Amino acid sequence: MITLSKLAKTFQTKDGNVTAVDHVDLTIDKGEIFGIIGYSGAGKSTLIRLLNMLETPSSGEVTIADKNMNQLSKKELRQARQEMGMIFQHFNLLWSRTVADNIAFPLEVKGMPKAEQKKRVDELIKLVGLEGRGGSYPSQLSGGQKQRVGIARALANDPKVLLCDEATSALDPKTTDSILDLLVDINQKLNLTIVLITHEMHVIQKICHQVAVMENGLIVEQGPVLDVFKQPKENMTKEFVKQVTEPEETEEAIRHLFEKDGIGQILQLTFVGGDAKKPLMTDIVRKFDVSISILQGKISQTRNGPYGSLFVSINGERELIDEVIAFIREQQVEVEVVHGE
The missing domain is CATH 3.30.70.260 (ACT domain)
Structure with a gap:
């Protein structure tokens, strides 16, 4: 489903070049929940932005659903991005719009007729458990409810891939678990491939099939979650495993x-x-x-x-x-x- 080949990203700064992602090779299967874990500065946020080309790679290739993202025209890239939803740590909602209007926004951009928009929005509100809150504004919602709106909006265009950038970091533990349960439910109902980045091993432990550990732009360890828990090889991985064991x-x-x-x-x-x-x-x-x-x-x-x-x-x-x-x-x-x- 997703293949990264020698993927690298270097930023030019006043203090010299900084390599945020350092020649990463990675394969993520269709329908998989794949976790990428690392501390702040490990390069994981840059990596996930490279998947949908919000950041342009310095070198290497990104292939998603047999499409080489590097070779797409601007028009083709816009179309490819419609097949990738993204949710964020701080929700990124439009505060002047209601829940329903926030969810409908990508459908408006796509040019979907109003009647079809409403039908799709109603389906998504039910899917994420926000029945009766379609007319509410973000300021009237809890953190967990805001993230549910973000998830519904990310699913509006029926994507093949859902990218989660620290999607639970701003939430309390109980709300985090409810959002993780929702992601598992979505993964199973829609056979959706989910890529999430986090610094919390609890998130990996609870919902992921596979995990990759990032440090200094490198993937230092990866594998099925149980295997990594059983025999963590790198000191970094051992630290993360101890968080929950x-x-x-x-x-x-x-x-x-x-x-x-x-x-x-x-x-x-x-x-x-x-x-x-x-x-x-x-x-x-x-x-x-x-x-x-x-x-x-x-x-x-x-x-x-x-x-x-x-x-x-x-x-x-x-x-x-x-x-x-x-x-x-x-x-x-x-x-x-x-x-x-």
């Missing part, structure tokens, strides 16, 4: 516990998919003469199954502990000794 106080709590006598070894167990449902602790206690205590843990749900991280302390003879670790690995559960020999 480990309580903030984990490291400090473990350090204090380890200072006590008799705490033994501390293991971190990582469960992925169906593994999170195994009665592993019960099996260990039944099979081995060791004592084991759960210190902290958290299970997060991804689109493709649960991901869990569990910290336990284990006491017993060294040989038995080694056998326990081997047994855990036999159950297809990742295990790492985080404290103790």
Whole structure:
């Protein structure tokens, strides 16, 4: 559906050239929710603007639905952009227009007859859950409602791709979850390809099929969300994964516990998919003469199954502990000794 080949963007500044996107190769399949995550300045906003040619690449190619975006004329590019909706962090609504008129705006630009506009707007208002608010103005809406208007407007021309630029960053956690649920619903009902950029791993975890991690204009890691959660390779990715898999106080709590006598070894167990449902602790206690205590843990749900991280302390003879670790690995559960020999 979307292919980026050696895509690069360099900006000229007073302090010299700055490469925001550095020869990125990426493939996004049709119907996929693809997340691009990175901290501020990583280049992700520039990357998403390159997809619809709001930024012109310095080099490389963008292909969407078999169209080479670099080679399109201005007229062809305008037509191609109608097949790509975009939603923004701060909504970008027209404050002097009602909800219905905001949604209708791209249809007016397209020249759609008024009767067809109204029918389409009514469909979209229902789709995004804003029944009864068509005559309201943006100032009368909550943040979540404003973003629903933005989503409806982005869908007005029945696009093949929806681009989301930090679409939930300005929202509270509960509203964020409702907007993410809406995006999943739209993805499933319309088979819409969604590309979203974010600095929040919770967003990736909740709705994405695939994720790419950006740092300094580069894609440093990518893959299915569960695979990246299970075995993050780059330090940057590990930091993001910890946002949703480990309580903030984990490291400090473990350090204090380890200072006590008799705490033994501390293991971190990582469960992925169906593994999170195994009665592993019960099996260990039944099979081995060791004592084991759960210190902290958290299970997060991804689109493709649960991901869990569990910290336990284990006491017993060294040989038995080694056998326990081997047994855990036999159950297809990742295990790492985080404290103790």
